[in-house]
Amino acid sequence: MFLKQALRPRAEGPRATPGPDAAGPAAPGSGTRRDRPGRVRTAAARTLIAATVLWGLYSLLNVALSGRWWLWLLPDLVPPVCFVAVPVVLLALTGVPARAARRWLVPALVLLLVTGVSRAGLHWGALVPGGGPGPAPAGALKVFSWNTKYWDTADDPDAFYRFLKAQDADVYLLQEYLAWVDDRPAPIDEEARIRREFPGYHLVVLGEQVTLSRFPVVARPPVGQGASIRAGTPWREVFERGKVLRTDVRVRGRVVSLYNVHIPVQLDIGRNWLSRGFYGEMRQRDAARRAHYAALRRDAAGNPNPLLIAGDFNTTPAMGDLDGLRDALDDALPASDTFMPGTWNSEGLGLWRLDWAFTNDALRVHRYAFEDPAGLSDHQAQSLLVSLAR
Template identity: 75%
Template sequence: MAHDGRRRTVAGRTLVALTALWAGYSLLNFALGGRWWLWLLADLVPPLCFLAVPLVLLALARLPAARPVRRRLVPVLALLLITGLTRSGVNWDALRPGEGAGPTPAGAVRVVSWNTEYWDTTDDPDRFYRYLKAKDADVYLLQEYLAWVDERPTPIDELARIRREFPGYHIAVLGEQVTLSRFPVVARPAVGPARGTGGGSPWREVFERGKVLRTDIDVHGRVISFYNVHIPVQLDILRSPLTGGFYDEVHRRAAARERQYAALLRDVDANPRPVFVAGDFNTTPAMGDLDGLRDTLRDALPASGTLLPGTWNTEGLGLWRLDWAFTDDQLRVHRYDFDDPAGLSDHQAQDLVVSPAP
């Protein structure tokens, strides 16, 4: 009996400690996410943990050994579960089919947004272009139009082939972003830090500063602003976390991310046109960095039937949604799919059909 009592005491204390640790992390995530640069490292936790951890702890609380602490822990774990529902990345709208924007009207626009993972430089180029062309999109928002050489981003020039593969498309390039459109591009307003760059700027400077490519596109007589976004990743995996340089780089990138997010939000707020924003945000559903955009625009996710969209890493478990698409209330989203990149990238492609609201 004494042995059973000690076992229950140890089990109860362990469960209390685990609950306290997760509650502390969850609370700090609310308080520090998107506000403190160092929290970017803590934000690497897969968002699904906000659902999975409380559920596992609730299951453990049902064991006989946890009976002495069960009454106190269950309400806490239930609260953690409820508060984690919106941060888990689960698409709850997928459980309610038929809640979309209705039938697709004539003249709707198909948009594909995709982080290509160094364009075709690590793949069979012919296969890469076949994959892109098979999407038959009206507008392509593509990221990582570059090569990776000696652990550094390096410019490439494939405009001649792009024109051959996509005859009749209008092409806009900013650093490592490429936008292709079947419809005329009537304007390319610079956004945020990119305003300081011009035709004579070094590619590396444009690459660092130009992370939002805005193209105003005339779609059947109505101009829609398409924002092609690639927010900088938060850390350099080639640096050791045991060195000060690792944290200096995280701090620098956090500042760059904040500048890009703020500039994008200001531009969207001031833009009277219909707005479509998509790309690789290097930001998960649990991170506070997206709060401004989510408060201003609408996530296209309700139009998707995918219950757990994990757009990265397709070469692993795919537990992180880093790629997003947003619209304002002047556009309707009829379809939103996440497509397998067929080994050409570590990101899924976002495939959407949108139309102007009446």
């Protein structure tokens, strides 16, 4: 517009003298005031377009790279609910730009919203009254899975055991049976007290995992790197290799396989994010995570028993690491009445679901709840009521 005004030829001939009714010179800044709404709409359109393009690029790369490239573990930290929240917020702002910009912004954002629903981890069935599974039959098993956050070493031990016993579960799948000393995991030995607090239970320990069962244990098949663990293996090596504890128990004449899982966390948040060591360790952790996931999938695929896999996976619904398990097994979430499950951080907003439970067709989940840890951990606990399918 300004270029056209600059090139416009001046009128020839004597300049006309303005009459008494002619408008005087425009007040300073009046043109700016008249153009301000248009400028605001232009700036809003540019900002909205940029935000849509950036979010669309992130969403596309998330599908392509999550679970496939170790460096994507950093962008994977975005709360999964953003895959719904961001397009919804941007759609609400599309009324500001001009109509021409809205013609392609709205369809693009709707597409991002639709494709992001599955990665947001929301349980839409919780909004449907009476949409859950049927009532549990008599004799259903109560399973309690929980990352304890360093067992009782950071809390009142008596309160810790009172909390565990109050769950009255048939099976406990517990993680982080350890202490945290000088920024490193350290072993603890509380087997005597565990047996005293849970008389009649069968106790199985592997590194930092503890499985307690009211039903007799008939086998402890090693999974993945756990096959290399021997009686004299140092605890630190057991801690690193034994991230999947499989325990086969006999339940009313049938063998049920219980998998107690704790996949390593992606990052060492104590390191400087700008250091080479931070990224080197992240790459090593990604390799370890892949190995544990692959071993778990292989073992579950070759297991003919009814099985339940639960624990802290340090993996969100938006991450591709879980795809193999989700394709082959059933997430317990349909049996929950929670719309936005966020098991971590229970001490904050709880925007990330890191704790999961899966079953095969031989087990039915009648109830799946996320329990408040009563200030004893930064993870919510998972409580399930399951029965053997006929």
